[in-house]
Amino acid sequence: MKIHEYQxxxxxxxAGVAVVSGQVATDVREALRVAxxxxxxxxxKSQVLVGGRGKAGGIKKVNTPEELTTAFAQLxxxxxxxxxxxxxxxxxxxxxxxxxxxxxxxxxxxNDVVLIASAAGGVDIEETAxxxxxxxxxxxxxxxQQLVGKKWQSFIESVFDDPHYQVKGAEIFRxxxxxxxxxxxxxxxxxxxxxxxxxxxxxxxxxxxxxxxxLFRHEDVAALRDIRYEEPDEMEAKxxxxxxxxxxxxxxxIVNGAGLAMATMDIVNxxxxxxxxxxxxxxxxxxxxxxxxxxxxxxxxKVKAVLIxxxxxxxxxxxxxxxxxxxxxxxxxxxxxxxxxIGTNEEEAKALLAxxxxxxxxxxxxxxxxxxxxxxx
Amino acid sequence: xxxxxxxxxxxxxxxxxxxxxxxxxxQMLSYGTKVxxxxxxxxxxxxxxxxxxxxxxxxxxxxxTADTAVIYVPAKFAKDAMLEDIKAGIxxxxxxxxxxxxxxxxxxxxxxxxxxxxxxxxxxPGVISPGKSKVGIMPxxxxxxxxxxxxSRSGTLTYExxxxxxxxxxxxxTCVGLGGDPIIxxxxxxxxxxxxxxxQTKGIVMVGEIGGEDEQxxxxxxxxxxxxxxxxxxxxRTAPPGKRMGHAGAIISSGTSTAEAKRTVLKEAGVVVVDFxxxxxxxxxxxxxxxxxxxxxx
Numbered sequence: 001m002k003i004h005e006y007q008x009x010x011x012x013x014x015a016g017v018a019v020v021s022g023q024v025a026t027d028v029r030e031a032l033r034v035a036x037x038x039x040x041x042x043x044x045k046s047q048v049l050v051g052g053r054g055k056a057g058g059i060k061k062v063n064t065p066e067e068l069t070t071a072f073a074q075l076x077x078x079x080x081x082x083x084x085x086x087x088x089x090x091x092x093x094x095x096x097x098x099x100x101x102x103x104x105x106x107x108x109x110x111n112d113v114v115l116i117a118s119a120a121g122g123v124d125i126e127e128t129a130x131x132x133x134x135x136x137x138x139x140x141x142x143x144x145q146q147l148v149g150k151k152w153q154s155f156i157e158s159v160f161d162d163p164h165y166q167v168k169g170a171e172i173f174r175x176x177x178x179x180x181x182x183x184x185x186x187x188x189x190x191x192x193x194x195x196x197x198x199x200x201x202x203x204x205x206x207x208x209x210x211x212x213x214x215l216f217r218h219e220d221v222a223a224l225r226d227i228r229y230e231e232p233d234e235m236e237a238k239x240x241x242x243x244x245x246x247x248x249x250x251x252x253x254i255v256n257g258a259g260l261a262m263a264t265m266d267i268v269n270x271x272x273x274x275x276x277x278x279x280x281x282x283x284x285x286x287x288x289x290x291x292x293x294x295x296x297x298x299x300x301x302k303v304k305a306v307l308i309x310x311x312x313x314x315x316x317x318x319x320x321x322x323x324x325x326x327x328x329x330x331x332x333x334x335x336x337x338x339x340x341x342i343g344t345n346e347e348e349a350k351a352l353l354a355x356x357x358x359x360x361x362x363x364x365x366x367x368x369x370x371x372x373x374x375x376x377x
Numbered sequence: 378x379x380x381x382x383x384x385x386x387x388x389x390x391x392x393x394x395x396x397x398x399x400x401x402x403x404q405m406l407s408y409g410t411k412v413x414x415x416x417x418x419x420x421x422x423x424x425x426x427x428x429x430x431x432x433x434x435x436x437x438x439x440x441x442t443a444d445t446a447v448i449y450v451p452a453k454f455a456k457d458a459m460l461e462d463i464k465a466g467i468x469x470x471x472x473x474x475x476x477x478x479x480x481x482x483x484x485x486x487x488x489x490x491x492x493x494x495x496x497x498x499x500x501x502p503g504v505i506s507p508g509k510s511k512v513g514i515m516p517x518x519x520x521x522x523x524x525x526x527x528x529s530r531s532g533t534l535t536y537e538x539x540x541x542x543x544x545x546x547x548x549x550x551t552c553v554g555l556g557g558d559p560i561i562x563x564x565x566x567x568x569x570x571x572x573x574x575x576x577q578t579k580g581i582v583m584v585g586e587i588g589g590e591d592e593q594x595x596x597x598x599x600x601x602x603x604x605x606x607x608x609x610x611x612x613x614r615t616a617p618p619g620k621r622m623g624h625a626g627a628i629i630s631s632g633t634s635t636a637e638a639k640r641t642v643l644k645e646a647g648v649v650v651v652d653f654x655x656x657x658x659x660x661x662x663x664x665x666x667x668x669x670x671x672x673x674x675x
Contacts, residue, residue, distance in 0.1 A: 108560050108626075143484075184478055184479070211480065217453070217478075243623040247615070260534040261622070262613040262615075266615050275615060278616070311533040311536045313514060313533060344516060364655075
């Protein structure tokens with residue numbers, strides 16, 4: 001899960017990280033008031049959860065209330081990668097002397113938390129990693145959050161050449177660590193961390209992503225979710241314990257298990273069809289889940305046929321079959337269903353479907369050729 | 378011999394009194410797995426399907442001499458369950474639970490370091506050595522003892538592969554479900570090493586998917602160390618970038634995490650990468666011929 005820059009800035013500030021003074025505004029009057037209190041010039045920063053806002057014209061420096069009024073209206077009219085700008089962060093314009101990148105994430109290949117820094121800040125860190133990997137310094141925590149010892153010293157010295165900023169930088173890293181562990185972050189990033197013309201060091205941007213699996217212990221964070229960035233169908237699916245991702249094709253897919261669901265999409269594609277979605281009904285599916293799954297898939301008017309591919313382990317085939325029968329009466333199905341069921345309680349399932357004139361196919365390949373043939377008609 | 382599990386493995390079930398724990402305890406018992414105890418704090422002294430329940434792993438281990446633990450507890454308790462096993466010195470921990478926070482896994486992996494204890498999972502279907510022992514949630518009846526080792530990041534897709542092998546008369550030595558999370562206790566290379574050393578195993582299937590770089594690491598190992606034929610299948614060729622596909626670890630976040638990138642490196646390492654799971658038995662029939670029927674020796 002992602003949050004906006006102004007929200008991340010607030011979390012960093014609470015953890016003792018120095019940030020640029022400013023405040024978020026939703027309308028121009030509010031923005032003028034903020035600018036008045038911090039003093040011109042100010043920078044207006046569009047709050048969107050997608051990258052590339054600078055290039056899209058989403059950041060503007062203004063010197064007077066008049067300029068602010070014009071620029072604010074322009075930002076509010078802007079769409080950045082299809083997303084409208086709802087809030088604007090108004091911050092003091094600073095004269096930047098130096099820019100750094102600092103960040104923290106989990107290196108899953110090493111099962112460890114890593115601090116990442118670069119004296120070449122302000123640019124995309126992945127670009128730096130490609131062009132000049134030497135410019136990126138890493139420090140693995142190895143279970144120790146104390147930031148002491150020789151390895152730490154040589155890391156901090158490799159990023160900041162001046163001892164004064166080594167101390168300041170270490171303080172900011174401590175704040176980053178505090179936020180990262182307190183909120184189960186998957187990424188915490190300050191890019192750029194700046195030194196201004198007066199020699200002050202602070203965060204001039206803030207980015208935090210959270211581990212979705214840990215949101216159960218951070219209700220305050222979960223409440224920050226900006227649902228405008230969520231696909232309504234995906235949200236609806238999640239509510240019913242389904243995992244759903246919309247795609248471009250016309251073959252709806254209902255599968256149990258993420259790996260099999262992906263493989264099913266791939267084979268639909270290899271067989272000359274185009275999958276309309278990824279959908280994992282999960283384990284221990286009750287009939288109701290199948291009804292929800294079909295309803296969500298059929299929200300997509302492009303869908304011409306739906307493939308049901310189930311390998312029953314914990315999932316019982318008869319539960320799926322009951323769901324399909326129920327869905328036929330409840331949903332007024334407008335497209336054909338192609339069903340393949342195998343595994344736990346397969347016989348009961350097939351008998352039930354036969355009673356309702358729903359044909360089943362013995363293998364995944366046969367079912368897929370059939371559904372693709374229908375969809376391509 | 379199989380790997381990880383055999384007919385002598387003594388298993389305790391953590392979360393045995395829960396819905397999933399009690400159901401799968403029955404399933405494992407009926408498969409012939411030696412389930413010797415269960416653990417649910419506060420429910421010590423009870424029984425589930427004739428299996429004694431203990432309050433702690435340490436007590437269960439002391440009374441039953443269990444060497445393997447399987448975890449069915451909810452995600453928020455999974456870290457403590459794993460740490461308890463590590464403290465008690467359980468040799469093999471198999472964590473079925475889905476949705477364990479990443480930082481919890483960082484902590485568990487730190488605690489595992491240097492102990493020699495093996496963790497499989499989390500978010501996995503478990504491990505089965507057909508005909509000997511099944512620890513997890515996979516349907517036992519689709520398996521058959523034999524010479525093929527299976528390693529997979531997925532559950533039901535593995536069943537599909539197993540079903541196809543068994544249907545064509547090709548049995549399995551051990552099937553290991555690694556799990557669909559970004560941090561897992563056992564990765565492809567760990568199991569590949571075990572299978573290369575295992576007498577019963579003549580050929581290996583790797584079922585991978587988008588996300589991470591474990592398949593690349595495996596390819597690096599296979600290039601140098603492979604002594605047995607390996608067949609690969611990678612799921613997620615049609616997955617869009619930046620979207621999590623059900624598994625927490627199944628997300629295309631870079632050029633190397635795509636299915637095509639993984640298929641390419643595996644092919645370069647000599648792995649036969651197939652497009653359809655049902656092509657796998659024929660590859661082994663061609664590569665192994667008579668060896669396929671050597672399972673009687675085990």
